Amino acid sequence: MLVFGIALCANLVTRRPYAEQYREAVAARPSAEFPLGTDALGRDRLSRLLYGTRSSLLLAPAAAFIATVIATSLGGFFAFLGGTWERAFAAFTDAFISLPWFFVLITIRALLPLNVEPVTSAVITFGLLGLLGWPLSARIIRAGTRTFLTSDYFLQARASGIGTGPLLCKHLGPNLRPLVLAQFWISIPVFILSEANLSLLGLGVAEPLPSWGSLLRELESLGALTGHPVVLLPAVLLVAVVSCFQLLLQYPEEAT
Amino acid sequence: MRILATTLVLGFLSATMLRFSPGFDFDEREMDIRLNAETKTLARVERAREKDLASFYAGYLKAGLSGDLGMSRSFNQPVVQLIRDRLPLTLVSLLYGVGGGIALGLALASAIVLLRTASLEAVSSIASGLFLCVPSGVIALLFLWTGANGRWAIPLVVFPHVYRYVRNLLGVAQSSPHVLTAIAKGLSPARILTRHLLLPLTPELASVAGMAVMLAFGASIPIEVISDSPGIGQLVCQAALGRDLPLLIAITMMVAILTMVTNGIGDTFLEVQRVQ
Numbered sequence: 134m135l136v137f138g139i140a141l142c143a144n145l146v147t148r149r150p151y152a153e154q155y156r157e158a159v160a161a162r163p164s165a166e167f168p169l170g171t172d173a174l175g176r177d178r179l180s181r182l183l184y185g186t187r188s189s190l191l192l193a194p195a196a197a198f199i200a201t202v203i204a205t206s207l208g209g210f211f212a213f214l215g216g217t218w219e220r221a222f223a224a225f226t227d228a229f230i231s232l233p234w235f236f237v238l239i240t241i242r243a244l245l246p247l248n249v250e251p252v253t254s255a256v257i258t259f260g261l262l263g264l265l266g267w268p269l270s271a272r273i274i275r276a277g278t279r280t281f282l283t284s285d286y287f288l289q290a291r292a293s294g295i296g297t298g299p300l301l302c303k304h305l306g307p308n309l310r311p312l313v314l315a316q317f318w319i320s321i322p323v324f325i326l327s328e329a330n331l332s333l334l335g336l337g338v339a340e341p342l343p344s345w346g347s348l349l350r351e352l353e354s355l356g357a358l359t360g361h362p363v364v365l366l367p368a369v370l371l372v373a374v375v376s377c378f379q380l381l382l383q384y385p386e387e388a389t
Numbered sequence: 390m391r392i393l394a395t396t397l398v399l400g401f402l403s404a405t406m407l408r409f410s411p412g413f414d415f416d417e418r419e420m421d422i423r424l425n426a427e428t429k430t431l432a433r434v435e436r437a438r439e440k441d442l443a444s445f446y447a448g449y450l451k452a453g454l455s456g457d458l459g460m461s462r463s464f465n466q467p468v469v470q471l472i473r474d475r476l477p478l479t480l481v482s483l484l485y486g487v488g489g490g491i492a493l494g495l496a497l498a499s500a501i502v503l504l505r506t507a508s509l510e511a512v513s514s515i516a517s518g519l520f521l522c523v524p525s526g527v528i529a530l531l532f533l534w535t536g537a538n539g540r541w542a543i544p545l546v547v548f549p550h551v552y553r554y555v556r557n558l559l560g561v562a563q564s565s566p567h568v569l570t571a572i573a574k575g576l577s578p579a580r581i582l583t584r585h586l587l588l589p590l591t592p593e594l595a596s597v598a599g600m601a602v603m604l605a606f607g608a609s610i611p612i613e614v615i616s617d618s619p620g621i622g623q624l625v626c627q628a629a630l631g632r633d634l635p636l637l638i639a640i641t642m643m644v645a646i647l648t649m650v651t652n653g654i655g656d657t658f659l660e661v662q663r664v665q
Contacts, residue, residue: 228395231648232641233607235525236625240637243629326524330611333526334626352530353615368527375522 136374137190143183151184152176152341162361169363172351176341182367185343189325190374192259192344197320199263201270205313208274209305212282223275229268237265238327242336251342258337262324270316277312281305315382322378329371345371395649400642401446445634458639463631468639471624479609479620482540486605490547491597497548498555502563502586503578513556517549526611539616546608547601554600558593562586592662596655603648 139146159175161167169178211222229237238261245257281287281304290304325345331337332346333353340347348367424432452459458468497513520528528542562568563586571585587594606622613622621640628636 224395228399228645231395231603231652232399232645233603233648235607235610236644239610239626240629240641243626244632247630322522326522329524330526333524334611334614336630346524349524349527352527353533368523371524372519372522376518379518379522 136186136370140183140186140190143180143187146183147177147180149177149180151180151343160360163363169366170361172364173354178363178366181343181348182370185345185348185367186370188255188338188343189328189345189371192255193262193321193324193328194317196259196263196266196324197317199260200266200320200324201313201317203264204267204270204274204316205309207267208271209278209309212275212278215282219275219279223272226268226272226275230272234266234323235327235330238262238331239334239336241265242331247336249339251339254337254339255342255344258328258331259324262327266320266324266327270320273316274309274312277309278305281308318378318382322375325371325375325378396642396645397450399645400450400638446638453639459635461628461633461636463627463633463636468635471636472621472639472643475620475624478618479606479613479622482543482609482613482618482620482622483602483605485540486543486547486608487598487601489541489544490601490605491551493544493548494551494553494555495594497552498559499582499587501556502559502582505578513552517552520545521549521553524611525608526615529612529615533616539612539618542612542616543605543608546612547604550604551597551601554597555594558590559586562590592655592658595658596652599648599652599655602651606644606647 153176155161155167155171155175155177157175158167158171160173161171161175163170167177167179169182171177172181207222211219242258242261245261247254249257287300287304290300295304328337328344329346329349332344333349335350337346338344345367349371351364352368456469458472460466461468461471464471494517497509497517501510501513525542525546528545529539532539532542568581568585571581576585609620609622610625611622612618613620614626617623621643624636625640627633628640
């Protein structure tokens with residue numbers, strides 16, 4: 134929350150634009166003027182780190198939200214339809230899941246335009262994560278819906294004459310909520326790591342817009358690392374935030 | 390039958406997506422001043438043939454049955470040749486990744502059961518949690534800096550998943566009645582681990598292999614690209630960037646078969662156990 138809060142207030146913490154180049158201070162060491170120094174193009178590292186954190190921490194949950202909405206809609210809908218439709222949907226999700234996630238992601242990302250505006254590249258990258266990241270969640274939500282539909286209290290509710298609408302809103306929705314929320318939280322660290330890997334390969338967020346993944350590209354040069362250990366900061370921050378998400382997901386599991 | 394149907398559908402889906410991707414109609418050979426008009430006309434004819442998706446895919450499958458997977462546009466080499474050249478390297482990497490990841494995960498989880506020390510459990514949990522949170526590309530960079538072979542990065546991507554899965558399995562099995570009886574009878578921890586914990590869990594452990602293959606292949610893409618290793622992972626990236634239709638379909642089908650066969654083996658073990 135602290136990292137998220139600071140990233141949201143990036144424009145208050147630093148007044149320097151993330152894309153502005155300071156030609157007189159290329160690859161500068163940390164100083165009062167540039168607390169984290171500058172990169173090889175003379176851009177303020179602190180500013181890029183803060184704005185990059187903001188991009189990753191706003192867009193990854195947005196992508197997770199898209200994926201969860203699609204997963205809930207499709208998983209719930211096909212489980213409700215049942216029969217052949219449900220089996221066909223299950224076969225489709227199984228086939229999709231059988232392919233390695235990063236393979237699917239890289240293949241489809243490369244098919245989309247690569248030479249685009251930086252903001253468009255960010256939207257494409259995270260939009261794609263949201264649009265492709267739903268099958269596993271949909272499989273779980275379908276199974277959850279199926280369990281609900283075969284439960285005794287659902288049968289009793291139907292036998293009592295409750296209509297489909299109230300049945301879905303008052304009974305299915307609240308029962309599925311914990312499952313849906315869990316899928317949402319699980320997707321966020323997966324999407325953050327996927328974006329980082331995509332950007333490392335040059336298929337993610339385009340320059341000069343920063344994201345954690347694009348900031349990690351600086352690590353490719355060992356010289357930059359030995360000269361400026363602060364280039365490790367995006368990696369440290371990414372690992373710390375993803376670890377927090379993992380811990381957040383682990384505690385409810387242990388509690389149950 | 391299921392594997393064949395899924396492979397064909399996935400191959401068709403990848404061909405469809407590629408056919409309608411931006412830039413598909415453009416052929417780089419048209420811009421090559423070294424090529425003569427005749428060659429460019431041939432390239433145009435070849436491209437026009439690929440535009441009709443259904444006939445292209447049908448022809449592709451027909452030729453594929455006789456071992457011809459077409460020519461790669463970006464490499465100007467037969468697809469079969471490209472895959473044959475690069476597959477051994479990736480298979481060795483996958484072997485390292487799957488073998489190393491499973492061995493490491495299994496060894497750590499078993500050591501915790503054997504030694505029952507809180508410090509070892511804490512160290513293992515922290516290590517697995519840490520590697521779970523590091524992008525595979527960054528792990529590859531670590532190996533690049535140290536000059537080590539990038540393929541050693543794959544076990545580090547696989548092991549946290551294996552460790553957590555096996556640790557949970559062993560944790561549940563440890564509290565089962567037959568294990569509690571074995572402990573009460575004074576059997577040695579090593580015997581309990583091998584005979585009463587790991588042996589009954591063989592089907593579940595076999596299914597881990599399927600998961601590990603998928604994880605290892607996914608990780609091999611950024612790792613091979615970053616460490617400039619000429620394997621299938623690097624080929625995937627180059628094929629996707631070059632919008633190389635025949636090459637990408639062949640790799641998609643190959644990956645689908647590989648993952649479904651490994652998953653199928655695990656499922657078979659589980660099914661046998663269920664029947665027994």
